[in-house]
Amino acid sequence: MADNLTLAALFKRIALLLELKGENPYKIRAYRRAAEALAALETPVTDLWATQRLTDIPGIGDAIAKKIDEYLRTGRLTFLERLEEEVPPSLVEVTQLPGLGPKKVRRLWQALGITDLNSLESAAREGRLRALSGFGVKSEARILEAIQAYRARPRGFLLGDARPVALRLLAILRDLPQIARAELAGSIRRGKALVGDIDLLLTSPVPEQALQAALKALQQPETPLTTHPTYAEAALTLPEGLPLHLSAAPPNRFGTAWVLSTGSAAHLNDLQQLAAARGQDPEAPFATEREYYAALNLPWIPPEIRQGNGEIEAAQHGRLPALVTAEAIQAELHSHSTWSDGRASIRAMAEAALARGLRVLAITDHSQSLGVAHGLTPERLRAQREEIRQVQAALGGQILLLQGAEVEILADGSLDYPDEVLAELDIVVASLHTSLRQPRERITQRLLKAIRNPHVHIIGHPSGRLLPHRAGADLDWEAVLTAAAENGVALEINAHPRRLDLDASLVRQAVARGILLAINTDAHSPADFDHRIYGVLTGRRGWATADDIINTWPPARLQTWLQSRRP
């Protein structure tokens, strides 16, 4: 499915460059729609291409089909290449600044010759922006601030981008006869939301040979190896732009190498101190991780909690949590259909959920005020209930469908449906989407009001952050967690790789207070259900057990809880 996502990214880029060029907005939207369609496609685009059925995909017509064909045949997209000559690609970065969209960036470019962050910064410093209509002294200050924040942004790749690449590489490497074993290490194995690179660990009696074979298989045979007494390593950059770090160790020290290459630095530091206190060598060779930890008189510690914040002490006292697993998830409680902004029908979503082994699916489309997402009025909500009933009847008892809603928390903290409408729903997810930049006091009170509404079961993506660099709302978390605990409302761990919200550190605080959590994918298409693993990894990083996560509960228990919250 790599081609689906690559093509989607290329068409998204075309859309943005066309916008900067000032093209027809509907043409731009067509490219965006095509990108979304490709990203949500459940079959490899190459299959449809091979059978000349590309235009069967809604949103893809003759022109875009031809471009897909060119890319799949030649690996190039001349249309994009020409576009990049007309529009400076460095402008794309400028549109990343909040408040600067394509129209303003285009004016900066056309009127002032600004092509990148540096030239924008000098122009703002020198007060040259205020000459343009629509820009004033305030926007100059805001832009300078935004550039600062952008440069200081957290670096890294989304877990959801890097992990699939890493798994694909592992599959290639595991097929090589020179490699006895290949495993994920580093921050991807630990499940961090943002990762700096891909770390893979190989083993072979002759580590250098394993590395050489790997580099050849990855078509980077010229990459230099660094040889150490006990292991060898190599670093390169993949065509996707992701740095890859490969290391290889002999089987008798694979366990040690795996611990060391998994990290985190803080965890390793704690291990080192423990070893020193016991007069042991922290790099002594062990074949398995279990043996490595056992030598320090510790049980094996799951990679997700190797963060250097109490896991070793917990291990020493036999208090390591039994972390939630992906297999334990039985319910998806936040999903969208074509009734609002989803890309698939209720039937298609239900079948996809069933195919992934889920026993409960809640359809939670947007509420009326989210116009952009085609939110449902109470009338359409009632009509939708009938369709859900029909799909439920068609699928029988294999999966339980719930009707819910993702209800807007409006700017004053009230919900977007009156109580009597909420009372008719099986499940209510309440979320913030707008006015996320309200001051702390105001937005906290707004969220607290929603938490206290007795119809609300789950607060969706509580902070509203968008990775890699849109921070969430400025919330008073102490107040939010206290209110969630008091009112028995579940907080969501939204599994979308751009969100992973709650963040793992907040998950840990919530778990410590006994707050219920929900791991939901917020799926807008069947393919999105596969984001679940990122939510699970985030929950594990926050020390969550299956019991903390309402999606692991058997359907009967879940339903009892949903109903018990009714006033």
Place this chain on the structure above:
DNA sequence: GCCGTTTTCGGCCCGACTGTTTTCAGTCG
């Protein structure tokens, strides 16, 4: 550029907020 119980042209999801305006364009979700 896509699409069609409005079929080969003329439409194409909406509404609040913001900073800059003096009546609104652009951004954002």
